[in-house]
Amino acid sequence: MNCSQFATTMRSAFSLHHFNSPRLSRHVSNVSASLQPQGQGTDTPPRIGFLGLGIMGTPMALNLIKAGVDLTVWNRTKSKCDPLISLGAKYKPSPEEVAASCDLTFAMLADPQSAVDVACGKHGVANGIGPGKGYVDVSTVDVDTSKLINGHIKSTGALFLEAPVSGSKKPAEDGQLIFLTAGDRNLYETVAPFLDIMGKSKFYLGDVGNGAAMKLVVNMIMGSMMASFSEGLLLSEKVGLDPKVLVEVISQGAINAPMYSMKGPSMIQSNYPTAFPLKHQQKDLRLALGLAESVSQPIPIAAAANELYKVAKSHGYSDEDFSAVIEALKSKFQHSENQ
Ligand SMILES: NC(=O)C1=CN([C@@H]2O[C@H](COP(=O)(O)OP(=O)(O)OC[C@H]3O[C@@H](n4cnc5c(N)ncnc54)[C@H](OP(=O)(O)O)[C@@H]3O)[C@@H](O)[C@H]2O)C=CC1
Numbered sequence: 001m002n003c004s005q006f007a008t009t010m011r012s013a014f015s016l017h018h019f020n021s022p023r024l025s026r027h028v029s030n031v032s033a034s035l036q037p038q039g040q041g042t043d044t045p046p047r048i049g050f051l052g053l054g055i056m057g058t059p060m061a062l063n064l065i066k067a068g069v070d071l072t073v074w075n076r077t078k079s080k081c082d083p084l085i086s087l088g089a090k091y092k093p094s095p096e097e098v099a100a101s102c103d104l105t106f107a108m109l110a111d112p113q114s115a116v117d118v119a120c121g122k123h124g125v126a127n128g129i130g131p132g133k134g135y136v137d138v139s140t141v142d143v144d145t146s147k148l149i150n151g152h153i154k155s156t157g158a159l160f161l162e163a164p165v166s167g168s169k170k171p172a173e174d175g176q177l178i179f180l181t182a183g184d185r186n187l188y189e190t191v192a193p194f195l196d197i198m199g200k201s202k203f204y205l206g207d208v209g210n211g212a213a214m215k216l217v218v219n220m221i222m223g224s225m226m227a228s229f230s231e232g233l234l235l236s237e238k239v240g241l242d243p244k245v246l247v248e249v250i251s252q253g254a255i256n257a258p259m260y261s262m263k264g265p266s267m268i269q270s271n272y273p274t275a276f277p278l279k280h281q282q283k284d285l286r287l288a289l290g291l292a293e294s295v296s297q298p299i300p301i302a303a304a305a306n307e308l309y310k311v312a313k314s315h316g317y318s319d320e321d322f323s324a325v326i327e328a329l330k331s332k333f334q335h336s337e338n339q
């Protein structure tokens with residue numbers, strides 16, 4: 001089956017009566033219904049797999065279940081599958097078995113190493129996937145990792161799309177993510193109805209690697225913004241200003257960003273409820289530095305920000321929200337770092 005036949009085949013499965021979500025129905029009404037997945041009758045819905053049920057993967061998978069999707073899940077720590085199983089998801093004990101039993105498989109994993117392990121390792125996706133199937137990796141990884149996974153998946157005859165997301169825990173819960181996709185265009189079109197369940201918009205950026213690169217540039221900017229905001233909060237307080245007023249002033253001006261109003265009040269109270277773990281923000285800055293290195297682009301501000309996140313990690317803030325980077329600027333840590 002070639003790429004075009006695959007896309008047509010998969011689209012055909014998205015007939016409206018398979019789903020209980022008006023939202024999905026609206027989307028799939030635009031998808032032409034013609035053929036069916038391999039070996040399935042005209043009434044068989046596509047079988048979707050989801051690997052990686054962390055902060056992001058769980059609400060994304062939940063939104064697919066709520067939309068009536070036939071979902072099979074796997075997570076390294078099995079207990080995280082249980083709430084979804086109780087809501088109707090199926091379970092398979094390995095990525096290989098999920099990929100073998102599903103038409104399309106999504107993965108939302110921590111970092112490059114875990115993304116490669118799950119896709120290409122022992123009992124990984126590449127062992128179970130094949131022609132007529134697709135793999136969509138929505139994890140944040142670097143360009144080389146995404147290309148490596150693409151190579152393994154494509155060598156089986158399956159299709160690959162990278163689709164990292166912008167947007168955090170709440171947008172994931174609300175189905176408001178932004179997908180930054182690249183890879184097989186036909187697979188992109190095939191999975192569009194599912195991306196539309198989990199997100200509010202999607203970009204198709206061409207060759208594999210462009211989605212990863214776009215995501216790293218966005219998160220590089222975000223990491224630097226948060227570090228700069230942290231400096232501003234602490235400086236305002238030290239010179240006798242009320243940091244709450246600073247947040248209000250920023251919110252009314254040209255540098256306003258939702259992130260400042262959302263995170264500022266809890267940062268002022270030294271409270272960092274985790275939406276985006278600090279360890280992942282530092283990972284993204286590290287990967288962005290590698291990306292910049294590959295094209296000899298200076299990014300000194302991001303490099304300085306990265307050092308702050310490393311300090312915060314070394315003081316135990318890895319699993320707190322990335323806004324905890326402000327802790328790295330507090331005098332208790334500055335003092336110990338300078339000794
Ligand atoms: N949180 C956020 O706001 C956002 C995060 N992202 C990106 O999405 C990805 C996931 O983030 P998030 O959900 O927050 O992260 P979490 O740390 O909450 O979840 C990570 C997931 O990866 C799994 N995992 C980790 N290591 C391995 C391994 N070696 N083998 C198999 N599975 C593994 C974990 O399994 P287990 O449960 O067993 O630990 C878990 O399912 C990251 O790449 C992150 O950068 C992108 C946008 C926003």
Ligand SMILES: O=CCCC(=O)O
Nearest residue numbers: 140166167168219276
């Ligand atoms: O990778 C994490 C992104 C978080 C966000 O976009 O708010």
